[in-house]
Amino acid sequence: MDVKIEGAGPAEPFLAAGSLLETQCRLDRPVTVTVVDDSDERTRVGHTEDGHRLTISRQAATSAIARELALHEFAHMHHYERGHPSHTQSTEEAIYLGLAGQQVEQRKLTHCYQIANHMKDIYADDLWMEVAPADKLVGFLEASLASSLADRDSGPQGWERLAAGSDAEITAVNAAFALGLVERHNLADPDHQLYDLAHAAAADAPTIEFERFRTLFKSLATDPDESEYRKRLVGITRAYAGGEQAAD
Missing domain, CATH: 3.30.160 (Double Stranded RNA Binding Domain)
Incomplete structure (x- = not known):
């Protein structure tokens, strides 16, 4: 290389x-x-x-x-x-397909792009975790989520994965991403502090279907084709900003 x-x-x-x-x-x-x-x-x-x-x-x-x-x-x-579908699928196309005919706040539209990036991150992490331990990543997720909960106006942290923000809804989705990734690779025990932090984030945003988002991130197909990936991306967009459930 x-x-x-x-x-x-x-x-x-x-x-x-x-x-x-x-x-x-x-x-x-x-x-x-x-x-x-x-x-x-x-x-x-x-x-x-x-x-x-x-x-x-x-x-x-x-x-x-x-x-x-x-x-x-x-x-x-x-x-x-x-040419992995997560990196060739047009994010803009999938998001606008998911939100067709709806009026969506700019903040939620911005969050949809962040959620799409989480899906890309899942597949990047699937690859590198085959060659190196992920202990430091778990610590980063914990610290980043704790920062988001303690001060949502503190601005982005060093790694963009769980940037702090003022919005409880996207913080809850970020927490669902963190748990979904950790559980996808069996990186932490159920009594890890990350779980308490994630549940606190979920409690702050009762309108977000936290468990559904966690399951979606955790269960993304390891080798999706373009159609399957597009369906998931459209589904999670609708679940967050369109008031519909994500595709199973």
């Missing part, structure tokens, strides 16, 4: 992640990692025919989860190259 580092940041987490991922799969295109000084910079990935680019803040690149973050983003790159 061809990984090039730009900017004054550590190379080891990204080189180590590349070596680990190569034991499970390969990237055909080279990867350029750009480390920037802006601590508010969220991790961003871009794709061209010539390669992939990962832009990351120095704060994230030097954090305890830097290797796991790199593995996660490299896994997204692999799915993009291989």
Whole structure:
């Protein structure tokens, strides 16, 4: 795997992640990692025919989860190259199909895109968890959800996965995602603190069908075709913003 580092940041987490991922799969295109000084910079990935680019803040690149973050983003790159439905399906198309004929608040429309990203994340995590332990990820999910509950106005955390926000409804869905991912890979016992935090988030948003969202994230098919994936994405969009239940 061809990984090039730009900017004054550590190379080891990204080189180590590349070596680990190569034991499970390969990237055909080279990867350029750009480390920037802006601590508010969220991790961003871009794709061209010539390669992939990962832009990351120095704060994230030097954090305890830097290797796991790199593995996660490299896994997204692999799915993009291989044409996985989660990475080829137009999110905008599926969301507007799910909400056709309805008037939806801008905040809920924005949340639908975040939920679609959670679905992509499930498949990226499925891939990299085959080559590395996910203990640090569980700790990150716990800390991120605790931050969201303690101060919903605190702004985004380092990893975009469970960004804090002022809205109890999307916080509850984020919590359902966290439990769904943890249970999908048997990462924590039922008495883990993450469960208490998730149930608190669910209690704050009684209109959200928390258990249905948790089950949907947990049970996403491991190898869906385009039609199946589109159906799930449309269904979860309607469940959140359209007042309908998600497709089973």
